[in-house]
Amino acid sequence: MLTREMDSFPYPFKGEQYRYSNNSVPMTRPSSIEITPRYTEEIQLKRNLLNNYPERCFQTMPHTLKGQWEAVDLVTEHLAAFFPSQFALQKNGDHWTFENKLLGEAFTFTYGDETTIPYQPLDFIGRHVQEDLIFMLERDGDLHLDAGQLCFPANWSLAFNLGMRFKEIHHPIPGFKEEELDERILRFLMRMEAGSPWERLNWSLMAGNKLDTSLETFHEWGKERKNVTEVNAGDLVHLRVEVQKLFRLPQSNGILFTIHTHLLAIKDLAANRDWLQQFYHILKELPEHIAEYKGIALYQKPLLSYLKGKLT
Ligand code: HEM
Numbered sequence: 001m002l003t004r005e006m007d008s009f010p011y012p013f014k015g016e017q018y019r020y021s022n023n024s025v026p027m028t029r030p031s032s033i034e035i036t037p038r039y040t041e042e043i044q045l046k047r048n049l050l051n052n053y054p055e056r057c058f059q060t061m062p063h064t065l066k067g068q069w070e071a072v073d074l075v076t077e078h079l080a081a082f083f084p085s086q087f088a089l090q091k092n093g094d095h096w097t098f099e100n101k102l103l104g105e106a107f108t109f110t111y112g113d114e115t116t117i118p119y120q121p122l123d124f125i126g127r128h129v130q131e132d133l134i135f136m137l138e139r140d141g142d143l144h145l146d147a148g149q150l151c152f153p154a155n156w157s158l159a160f161n162l163g164m165r166f167k168e169i170h171h172p173i174p175g176f177k178e179e180e181l182d183e184r185i186l187r188f189l190m191r192m193e194a195g196s197p198w199e200r201l202n203w204s205l206m207a208g209n210k211l212d213t214s215l216e217t218f219h220e221w222g223k224e225r226k227n228v229t230e231v232n233a234g235d236l237v238h239l240r241v242e243v244q245k246l247f248r249l250p251q252s253n254g255i256l257f258t259i260h261t262h263l264l265a266i267k268d269l270a271a272n273r274d275w276l277q278q279f280y281h282i283l284k285e286l287p288e289h290i291a292e293y294k295g296i297a298l299y300q301k302p303l304l305s306y307l308k309g310k311l312t
Helices: 003-007 039-052 062-082 121-126 181-191 215-227 266-270 273-285 288-293 297-311
Strands: 058-060 087-092 095-100 105-110 132-139 142-149 198-207 237-249 254-265
Touching (some): 039 121, 062 121, 062 237, 121 132, 121 142, 198 215, 266 297
């Protein structure tokens, strides 16, 4: 792997053990988007998935259009402000021009008028960023997943989750409800204010290096888990880290949740001695219910043997 990618990899671990918690922190660089050296390759992959599997990758409820436009506003503003050599935005009242210099594309449209853009607003802007974009709307005193563009899910389904409440979405996570984490996180989200964004990291392991690991295609990629051995674990298994960012959108009172997925082969992780030691201890100590939920249990043993071999 390129050194610069290793340097910027969002390594997620702290301490000697991992437990579920609300690990959200206030953002220091308040951009909803990051651009990495894999930009062109991943945008191509995203657009292919969106064109070939539209129901799997984009879902919305009709009442979200206003919120979707707000997301377009936030994301285009961030692209132009944080990446001025790659993107530009000109606003003249509702008459906007957005330029993607990396892809040589420019769009002139009327803000708020869907007939002037080629896709629904969230789908339109999502085709210019590596992040998946989820729009949560507050209604009936709760937070609902009412729109999303999702090409790189870690084993979940947007079509299945559309319209669901925050707690329903997190229902499959073992211990979440029992420890009242779902309630505490929901309260935290409902209190979030515009202008004070938060971010967190989530991690899992993958047998393989596919970004598009949707629930719908589990039969294609899930079987790789059975092929992990002590010998091939370094190449086959990948640490998958999601950088997740949360922005309150003041007009719709929705929340934009952006997910940027990074993959790192375990052999590259093991090349960093501190990471190797820490990851080995965390994986060895990981409670069974978390290993099961994250889909690691099937190959935890051969992976631990591989890591131990690297440590000695
Ligand atoms: C508000 C936007 C959010 C959305 C749309 C969202 C969505 C999801 C989804 C779809 C899953 C997978 C559930 C499944 O197995 O079917 C998940 C897992 C999870 N979520 Fe969220 N989430 C959000 C915010 C948060 C926040 C703020 C936290 C803070 C701690 C959090 C913590 C977790 C954890 C710990 C998991 C389990 C992940 C794992 O073990 O790999 N989520 N979330």
